[in-house]
Amino acid sequence: xxxxxxxxxxxxxxxxxxxxxxxxxxxxxxxxxxxxxxxxxxxxxxxxxxxxxxxxxxxxxxxxxxxxxxxxxxxxxxxxxxxxxxxxxxxxxxxxxxxxxxxxxxxxxxxxx
Ligand code: AMP
Ligand code: ZN
Numbered sequence: 001x002x003x004x005x006x007x008x009x010x011x012x013x014x015x016x017x018x019x020x021x022x023x024x025x026x027x028x029x030x031x032x033x034x035x036x037x038x039x040x041x042x043x044x045x046x047x048x049x050x051x052x053x054x055x056x057x058x059x060x061x062x063x064x065x066x067x068x069x070x071x072x073x074x075x076x077x078x079x080x081x082x083x084x085x086x087x088x089x090x091x092x093x094x095x096x097x098x099x100x101x102x103x104x105x106x107x108x109x110x111x112x113x
Contacts, residue, residue: 001046006097010044020071025064027071027102036105037075041068047098050087068102077104084112 001007008014009028016028019039030038043060047053053061065083072081081104086092 001097004046004095004097006042006095006099007046010042019075020067022067024060025067027067030101034101035103035108037077037081038101038103039071041071041100041102043098048096049093049098050085053098064100068100072102072104075104080104082108 005014009016010026016026018026018028020027020041023044025041025043027039027041030040041064043057043064045057045060047057047060068083081102084101084103085099086094086101
């Protein structure tokens with residue numbers, strides 16, 4: 001999608017601090033970290049949100065969870081981490097391209113606000 005910031009990051013048109021990349025997804029550090037480790041994993045294809053995941057595009061979600069486990073291992077996040085997907089206005093989504101926050105490096109409170 002031409003006006004989507006995460007599509008532009010996936011295409012390399014906007015720079016990012018990359019953690020991992022393959023043909024299906026990209027992981028990069030969040031500009032506004034909410035924990036000592038905070039990166040995002042996005043599909044390279046434009047999926048607007050978790051509400052738009054269906055049988056035509058869900059394979060990349062499983063792939064992204066494999067990538068999260070691999071990158072978490074590489075970064076030594078052995079004390080644990082949290083994966084968050086905000087969806088829609090009340091879910092706190094601000095960028096309309098599916099993304100998975102991975103947060104680690106401190107004890108994370110539950111429930112979220
Ligand atoms: P959400 O609010 O759940 O939609 O998450 C969007 C996230 O994208 C926020 O945590 C932002 O800090 C992050 N973000 C926005 N623009 C960029 C960017 N250019 N590079 C890295 N992270 C970004
Ligand atoms: Zn997009």
